[in-house]
Amino acid sequence: MTVAELLERTSSSELTEWQAYERVAGPLGPARADVQSAIVAATVANANRSKGKPATPADFVPRWDRKPTQTVEEMVAIAYALNAAFGGTVEGGKDGATQ
Template structure:
């Protein structure tokens, strides 16, 4: 698959993965661990019902703006040997 996509597309997927976490389900052990942790917590009879999301990692402490994400994509693209050419449409 990597041989068939451009460095720009790969950079975009890398930026997306930074926000959402790993795309490969084999690497998403955090979800399984969150389910188990929530089940154990809820079976302990606490006052508040725990949710799986209570036990999932936060991938970013704050949400990045679209411009910050785009700059990350450009940096990753350049690091992978890609080129960024800014084009402007004429009015």
């Protein structure tokens, strides 16, 4: 289905609801193969473990509802550090000067 066909059949509010649902539950349709893969991964991990707690499929499924673990300030600091490490310059940087 093309985007134009989708927009003819589906309202904006319905698309927004599906988008919100996917943000919480993860992708729909074939993209949910992550759950199937997690089952296989848990089986393989358990078959090859010697001792310890058995793995569960939940141990291998990506979490789609995670919050960022870094603050905006931390992300900006990392961006400045990477820029400097690669020899970049910043026009009007933190203090307004070229760095």
